[in-house]
Structure formats: structure tokens, C-alpha cells
Amino acid sequence: MPEKTRHIIPPTDASGHVTKPEEKKAVITDIDSLIEPPSKPSLEGINVAKIEKAVRSADIGMIIMIFIMLVFGLVILYSVSGPDAYGQFQDSSWFLTRQIRFTIAGIVMMFIVSFIPIEFFGQKWIAISAFILSLGLAFATLAMGVGREHGASRWINIGPIQLQSSEIIKVALIVAFAGYRATITKLRADGKIKQPKSDLAKLLKNTMIDFIFPIGMCVLVDIVIVLQPHVSCFIIIAAVIFMCALISEIPIKSWLVGMLAMVLVGGAVGAMVLALSPADTRDRFMKNYAHVFKRIQIFNADEETEEEESTLTKDDTRQVDNAHNALGSGGMWGVGLGNSRSKYNYVSEAQNDYIFSIYIEETGFVGGVILILMYLVMFLMCLRVCWRAKDVFSRTIATGCTALIFVEVLMNFSVELQIIPSTGVTLPFISYGGTAQISLLIAYGLIMSVSRSGTIRPSKKKEQLSARAVRTGA
Helix, strand or coil, X not given: CCCCCCCCCCCECCCCCECCCCCCCXXXXXXXXHHCXXXXXXXXXXXXXXXXXXXXXXXXXXXXXXXHHHHHHHHHHHHHHHHHHHHHHCCCCHHHHHHHHHHHHXXXXXXXXXXXXXXXXXXXXHHHHHHHHHHHHHHHHHHHCECXXXXXXXXXXXCCEEEEHHHHHHHHHHHHHHHHHHHHXXXXXXXXXXXXXXXXXXXXXXXXXXXXXXXXXXXXXXXXXXXXXXXXXXXXXXXXXXXXXXXXXXXXXXXXXXXXXXXXHHHHHXXXXXXXXXXXXXXXXXXXXXXXXXXXXXXXXXXXXXXXXXXXXXXXXXXXHHHHHHHXXXXXXXXXXXXXXXXXXXXXXXXXXXXXXXXXXXXXXXXXXHHHHHHHHHHHHHHHHHHHECCHHHHHHHHHHHHHHHHHHHHHHHXXXXXXXXXXXXXXXXXXXXXXXXXXXXXXXXHHHHHHHCECCHHHHHHXXXXXXXXXXX
């Protein structure tokens, strides 16, 4: 007898429709999930985990160093600026209270910038915006700047706020140049820049893209600045952009051809303008730079020739002489913090350009060595970030901001030690100045952003350097 086939009747509901069998529920085997329910997936954007990761990846050493420098600077500023502040505003802490506000604002912006991934600042629109901001501020200061009594129009008034535009321009140009070089490097790596067949045409095109165009745009901004005239800012920007160009993987051939072309064209244009300009225009131009020539004359004068020079008076050389005397009167240990005599109107603007001389008078040789060592430690920390940068943009940003800070340090020290003529460059993080303090802290924040999100391990750095040498030498 054949075996009867068993028919399985599917389950039906009350209306007779077939119902699907229920799926077996997943068995939870993780004992931790029984004790504590699994967390919900985090939303996109900023959350607690990302904030904690950003804090853990921050360079604690650099943060501690900048706080030490800022506190040190506020103490020095209060000690130096008291008499001048009381004489002008009847409040010996006037400069200190304002500098504290600027410093707090700068610290907030520094931390905001440092926790933003450095790749964000490498976007094309940010580079374009930074360059437009630089050029716009330079022209605005040239057209309606104030401060001619100091020899140059360095400030612009925006309502109740007075900005020293050159400090903003310095940082913005670094971002613009780094963004341009990063964009060109990426386009070339993706094969989106077509190369001509001829070797000469290829060389000229690469020179134009890599050197002449970016350097020419920075030179344009620098020329507008020197026309204000703001010669010290002109020198600083030239030095900083030069450092950025050195490490931004510009081929050597592009360097040589680009420099030769720009020198020849610049010299020809300058000679043509000089030859075609009327005599009164040339006289007005020379008068506009009279303060620069006087500073050079003061620097070259000595005690024997000072009396014979009819164009120089004791009042012209008073500030330089008194600052030099203050620098030498501190001895080994100084006269004591707050006990300087030179700050009682013997040195004008003691809280700005000549703050180092007054500081040395009060703390002596030992105090000067301590401050120099603090700058040296900060420089080595920044240099480590530059060395470990993972790409062109990160390396250019870190190098440019480091050069900006320490070129100003060297120029201020050189003026105080009478190595170079007076320039009006303040001492970073020490001298009084709102725009300078905030801008330098933003630059320091960019370096910390590179340290947090734009560096690689030293083991991979050697491989990157050998690959870069092959590219730049081609």
C-alpha cells in the first residue's frame, strides 16, 4: 500500500486568510546587552564622542605653552604700561584690562580653529575668500586708513572698532597661498592639468601655475601695503610667503624661471614708472617715506656724527637712545618688576615696540634669557608640527603661521638690540594690541589644528620625504 502523503494545512485567521508564520526572534547572547540596553546610533555632526576624540587628540603641550606665554605677557604688560596708562586715562590698569579682553576673545577663536579639521580650511572657496579679504583690506587701508601720525596708515575704523588690517592680512594670505598650492597639487595628481607636448611650453606653463601666479598675487597685496606705506608689514609678508613657497613642493625649475621672469618684469616696470613720473610726483613719493629714511639715518648715526648732522636732533634719537640705555641698565637681575625708570615717558609706546627693553631693565639678563627660552620651546613645538605635516596644505599652513610668529619675534629683538633700524613690530603675545593678539592666536590655533588632524607618524614621514624629492626634482 502506498504511504499516505501528509498535507500540512497552513494556519488561517478568523476570515480564512493564510497567515505567515512568525519569524524566530533573535536570541541575545551578549550578557552586557541584557544588563544595559544597546545605545542608539549617534546622529551625524557634532556629538559627545567626536568632542571627546578631539579633546584627546589636542596637543596639550602647545596649549600649556601658549597659556604660560599669555599669562607671562599680561604680567609684563601691567608692569610696563602702568605710568603711561595712568597719564593718559587716569587708570594704571587700562592697557591690561583691554588686553585681557582681547586675549580671552583670541583664546576662544584659537580653540574653535584648533578643533576644526585642517582639511576644512583647504577648500577652494576659503582660499579665494581669504585672498579677496587680504586685497580688500589692503586697498581699504590705503584709501581710508588712519594713523598717519605714526608714519603709516595702519588702521581702519569700522564703527567703534579700530582694526589693524595688516595683522589680518598676514594670516589670510597664508591660508590663501596654502589653499592654492593644495588645489594645484590635487589637480595635478588627478591628471586634470593637461601638459603641452613641447618641453619649453611645459616648463613655462608649470612656472606660471606653480610660481608666477600665486607669488604674483601675494606681491600685489604686498605692493598695496608698502604704498600705505607700511614697510615692516611688507617685509614680514615677503618673508612669510617666501617660507611658504619653499616648502610647498614648487619644482626647482619653476623657482628659477619664475624668479628670473619676475625680477626682469618688475625691474622694467619700476624703471618705466620712475622715468615717466613727473618730478613733483617723485618728490611726494619720497616725502611719503620720509619716516623710513629718518629711521635708517638714526640707525646709522653714532654719537660722534650726531652733533654734526643738522637733519637729526636729540629728540629724533631720544627714543632709540633711552631704549638702549634701559636695555643695558638691568644688569644681571634687573631693578625689580615694576621698578623701571625708563617707562616714565623716557621711552614712548613702552607697551608696544620697546616693551622688551623695559622688561630687561626690570628683570635683567636672567629675565631676558627666560623669555628667549620660552620662545625657543614654543618654536620647537611648532617646528615639530611642521615636520610631521601629512600633506602640502597642512605643511604650508603650519610653516607659514610659525614663520609669522617668529619672524616678528626676531624683528622685535633685532630692533631692541639695535641690529636693524626701528620697524614698529610688536613682540608677539607680550606687547599691547588687540588685532595683533587675536590674529596671532588664530595663527597658533591653525598650527594646533594641523597638530591634531594634519600630521602623520614619524615612521611614514621618511617615505613621504623621498617621494616628494622625486616630484620636486623632476
